[in-house]
Amino acid sequence: MTLIIDCHGHYTTAPSAHDAWRTQQTAAYHEGKAPPVYPGIADDLIRESVETNQLKLLKERGADMTIFSPRASRMAPHIGDQTVSRDWSQKCNDLIRRVVEMYPEIFIGVCQLPQSPKADLQASIDELERCVNEMDFVGCNLNPDPSGGDFSLPPLTDKYWYPFFEKMCELDVPAMVHVSGSCNKAMHATGAYYLAADTIAFMQFLEGDLFKDFPTLRFIIPHGGGAVPYHWGRYRGLADMLKKPPLDSHVMKNVYFDTCVYHQPGIDLLFEVIENKNILFGSEMVGAVRGIDPQTGQYFDDTKRYVDALNLSEADRHDIYEGNARRVFPKLDSQLKRRGL
Ligand SMILES: [Zn+2]
Numbered sequence: 423m424t425l426i427i428d429c430h431g432h433y434t435t436a437p438s439a440h441d442a443w444r445t446q447q448t449a450a451y452h453e454g455k456a457p458p459v460y461p462g463i464a465d466d467l468i469r470e471s472v473e474t475n476q477l478k479l480l481k482e483r484g485a486d487m488t489i490f491s492p493r494a495s496r497m498a499p500h501i502g503d504q505t506v507s508r509d510w511s512q513k514c515n516d517l518i519r520r521v522v523e524m525y526p527e528i529f530i531g532v533c534q535l536p537q538s539p540k541a542d543l544q545a546s547i548d549e550l551e552r553c554v555n556e557m558d559f560v561g562c563n564l565n566p567d568p569s570g571g572d573f574s575l576p577p578l579t580d581k582y583w584y585p586f587f588e589k590m591c592e593l594d595v596p597a598m599v600h601v602s603g604s605c606n607k608a609m610h611a612t613g614a615y616y617l618a619a620d621t622i623a624f625m626q627f628l629e630g631d632l633f634k635d636f637p638t639l640r641f642i643i644p645h646g647g648g649a650v651p652y653h654w655g656r657y658r659g660l661a662d663m664l665k666k667p668p669l670d671s672h673v674m675k676n677v678y679f680d681t682c683v684y685h686q687p688g689i690d691l692l693f694e695v696i697e698n699k700n701i702l703f704g705s706e707m708v709g710a711v712r713g714i715d716p717q718t719g720q721y722f723d724d725t726k727r728y729v730d731a732l733n734l735s736e737a738d739r740h741d742i743y744e745g746n747a748r749r750v751f752p753k754l755d756s757q758l759k760r761r762g763l
Contacts, residue, residue, distance in 0.1 A: 424743050425486045427486065427489070428703060428707070430644055431491070431705070431707065432706065435471045435475045436493065437467040439463050443457075444496065446458045457506075457509060465520075468524065476707065476708055477525065479707055483705075483707075485705075488530070489530045489747070490521060491534060494601075497514075498602050498603050499568035508536035511534045512552075519531060519557045522557075531553065532561045533557075533559050533561075535549055535563065535565065536549050538568060543583065544585070547589045554595055555593075560754045560757070561595045561597060562597050564578075564641075570605035571604045578630075587639055594753065595753060596750050596751060597642070598643075601616060612709075613710075618648070620648025620650070623643055624643055624677070628660060644706070645706075651679065651692050670697075677700065678750055679702070680701070680702050682704050682706045682725060689728035693734075698734075698738050701742055703729060704725070705724070705725045709723065
């Protein structure tokens with residue numbers, strides 16, 4: 423039996439009171455006031471928000487569970503300061519915990535981090551510990567550009583990030599590299615900024631030597647790895663020119679791509695170029711692209727259809743849908759084993 427584990431889901435349909443509080447929190451910050459008290463949100467509202475969306479689609483499309491994190495475009499760590507980002511991240515992660523507790527067999531928690539453009543990573547370390555140790559979360563979304571489009575922080579291979587990576591290794595959790603909303607009008611969030619950031623992160627890993635210092639550190643670069651698989655020859659060539667080892671030993675022991683690529687030719691290319699051991703099934707459904715493809719009559723983000731159409735061997739199929747996710751998220755593996763799976 424193979425479990426179908428979607429490694430990339432966000433709570434894009436959170437109850438409106440949650441987002442309303444964020445608006446009030448932001449306004450209070452700009453007015454120099456304390457934020458209002460966070461509202462009570464009834465269980466029924468949370469149930470309705472997932473049962474009519476993620477849960478419904480998950481069942482319709484034949485998946486078993488999803489790794490679930492707060493809405494990425496609303497993380498917006500550039501708003502306010504460290505305290506604003508910390509308070510918002512905690513509320514978002516607490517809401518994920520409630521969803522996980524209501525549907526423990528379906529949803530697996532991954533946390534948002536209280537990054538802030540001018541802050542160090544101590545608050546993110548604290549929140550990661552809280553979410554993993556107290557709430558059974560299995561990973562985090564790490565934003566390589568909390569400025570929202572300026573890329574003002576040093577590359578992910580810089581020592582700035584090391585304290586956080588040490589904590590990730592200690593807790594044995596991976597990070598999905600994931601930016602948030604774009605502050606730059608010239609850069610559409612999900613159509614340009616997300617894919618650019620995925621590509622930028624990969625090139626940072628290529629240019630640096632991060633995995634020499636952290637051989638067990640693991641990252642998922644979402645959205646099929648941005649432009650990387652399509653330009654794989656360029657990156658192999660750049661590794662050669664920069665006197666780096668081949669990519670399979672230099673980067674691909676630590677970096678994974680998901681299948682959030684919304685058409686068959688893109689998935690075909692991903693699987694032709696990238697080794698199966700580096701690919702995790704993901705859909706990011708109810709996310710960036712929610713419509714139906716007029717060419718196929720199916721939802722663009724129903725990525726399971728594209729993967730199924732590859733006619734993978736049973737062993738490869740198992741790895742893509744379950745095995746690789748259990749390897750990259752050991753805490754998920756432990757949870758599933760405790761459930762007899
Ligand atoms: Zn995402």
